Amino acid sequence: MNELQLSGVTVRRGAGPVVSEVDLTLQEGRIVTLVGPNGAGKTSLLESVSGVIGHASGDITVDGESIAKWSRVQRSRAGIAHIEQGRAIFPSLTVRENLLLTAKNDAGVQEVMQSFPELEKRIDSQSVLLSGGEQQMLVLARAFASKPRFLLIDEMSLGLAPVVFMRLLPLIQQIAASGVGVLLVEQFTHLALGIADDAMVVASGRVSHPQGPAKALAEDEALLRQAYLGG
Numbered sequence: 521m522n523e524l525q526l527s528g529v530t531v532r533r534g535a536g537p538v539v540s541e542v543d544l545t546l547q548e549g550r551i552v553t554l555v556g557p558n559g560a561g562k563t564s565l566l567e568s569v570s571g572v573i574g575h576a577s578g579d580i581t582v583d584g585e586s587i588a589k590w591s592r593v594q595r596s597r598a599g600i601a602h603i604e605q606g607r608a609i610f611p612s613l614t615v616r617e618n619l620l621l622t623a624k625n626d627a628g629v630q631e632v633m634q635s636f637p638e639l640e641k642r643i644d645s646q647s648v649l650l651s652g653g654e655q656q657m658l659v660l661a662r663a664f665a666s667k668p669r670f671l672l673i674d675e676m677s678l679g680l681a682p683v684v685f686m687r688l689l690p691l692i693q694q695i696a697a698s699g700v701g702v703l704l705v706e707q708f709t710h711l712a713l714g715i716a717d718d719a720m721v722v723a724s725g726r727v728s729h730p731q732g733p734a735k736a737l738a739e740d741e742a743l744l745r746q747a748y749l750g751g
């Protein structure tokens with residue numbers, strides 16, 4: 521089956537639901553982009569998948585098995601990796617040392633670096649000396665080194681110029697091409713749609729455009745605008 525599935529997932533924070541009744545399928549090797557205005561509930565949804573927070577109703581399954589009661593650690597061991605917002609690197613460590621936190625050994629680091637040639641040039645630099653774009657490459661590489669089956673990426677572009685973020689896109693595509701299912705939450709809507717197989721729009725805490733081919737949404741400005749407004 522090789523898929524992560526959300527069926528009717530509702531996430532509550534405090535008093536009420538922040539996102540309701542979400543259906544989504546993420547297959548290995550595919551990229552699904554979740555777009556929508558600020559506060560729509562995208563981050564909360566990713567958090568409920570990786571187990572940072574629980575979900576109130578519905579089910580989340582991997583290969584047909586419910587993971588709803590699994591802890592965050594169990595989900596991570598099952599291959600669900602989550603890149604949360606912000607550049608969570610250890611600035612005083614070198615690139616290599618950061619990678620060794622998830623790669624098993626030097627051979628694991630070298631294997632990952634084959635997909636990250638730009639970063640490899642900085643392998644022994646202290647991470648604090650990297651540019652913002654390079655730091656995000658390191659965040660991606662570190663997640664990839666953990667050999668995930670599914671990778672949830674929350675707003676990698678935060679604080680980056682579009683042109684810098686664009687350098688990350690082929691890396692995300694390469695990770696997916698290696699067989700990882702990628703669920704991408706992104707503010708640069710068109711860039712994210714450009715690399716995605718499927719897309720879904722969440723607005724005002726509900727799905728305003730269900731999962732479907734990303735290309736159709738990218739090419740239909742009116743549909744995209746309507747979905748953003750929650751229509």
Ligand SMILES: Nc1ncnc2c1ncn2[C@@H]1O[C@H](COP(=O)(O)OP(=O)(O)OP(=O)(O)O)[C@@H](O)[C@H]1O
Nearest residue numbers: 533534538539556557558559560561562563564565
């Ligand atoms: N820790 C929290 N406690 C309570 N409410 C929260 C918390 N985090 C987010 N919320 C609320 O949940 C709703 C959804 O927020 P969420 O961050 O999931 O949306 P988002 O689509 O990712 O938006 P953004 O792009 O701004 O991060 C918002 O109304 C937000 O205020």
